[in-house]
Amino acid sequence: MDKLVNDFSLGLFFWQAVILVVLILLLVKFAWKPIMTSITEREEGIANAIASAEAARKEMQNLQADNQRILNEARAERDAMIKEAREIKDKMIADAKAEAAVQGEKMIEQAKAAIESEKNAAMAELKNQVSGFSLDIAEKILKNELSDKASQTSLVERMLEDVKLN
Numbered sequence: 487m488d489k490l491v492n493d494f495s496l497g498l499f500f501w502q503a504v505i506l507v508v509l510i511l512l513l514v515k516f517a518w519k520p521i522m523t524s525i526t527e528r529e530e531g532i533a534n535a536i537a538s539a540e541a542a543r544k545e546m547q548n549l550q551a552d553n554q555r556i557l558n559e560a561r562a563e564r565d566a567m568i569k570e571a572r573e574i575k576d577k578m579i580a581d582a583k584a585e586a587a588v589q590g591e592k593m594i595e596q597a598k599a600a601i602e603s604e605k606n607a608a609m610a611e612l613k614n615q616v617s618g619f620s621l622d623i624a625e626k627i628l629k630n631e632l633s634d635k636a637s638q639t640s641l642v643e644r645m646l647e648d649v650k651l652n
Contacts, residue, residue, distance in 0.1 A: 546616070
């Protein structure tokens with residue numbers, strides 16, 4: 487420690503201080519803005535991803551509510567059709583038992599087929615919408631995760647490790 491104090495050179499200290507100040511100024515001028523810009527962009531990307539996920543969740547809830555409403559309407563319609571079919575069947579039984587039995591069964595089968603086809607159509611449409619949203623979410627997640635070279639390299643390395651392990 488005494489040697490450092492005894493060998494102290496004011497000129498060397500001055501030039502080292504000047505170099506340090508210049509280095510700090512260069513870092514502030516050229517590195518600080520890009521770093522802050524990338525951090526801000528990253529924050530915005532995360533916020534957008536969260537907002538998209540929230541919107542997708544709300545849309546999924548809306549779809550589930552719509553699906554439940556459609557199923558309830560279909561059940562009510564089915565119940566109404568079955569009730570109407572029973573009334574017609576009872577009236578026809580009073581008029582002619584044999585003919586009423588045939589007519590009633592035919593109408594009940596038609597009502598069941600109509601209900602089943604409406605239910606299948608509603609389920610198919612719901613599945614199409616859900617798969618579309620799932621693909622959109624997966625696409626956004628993949629775009630976000632593979633947005634830079636390091637993420638792509640990391641993904642390729644993980645896939646290669648999986649191939650070697652299997």
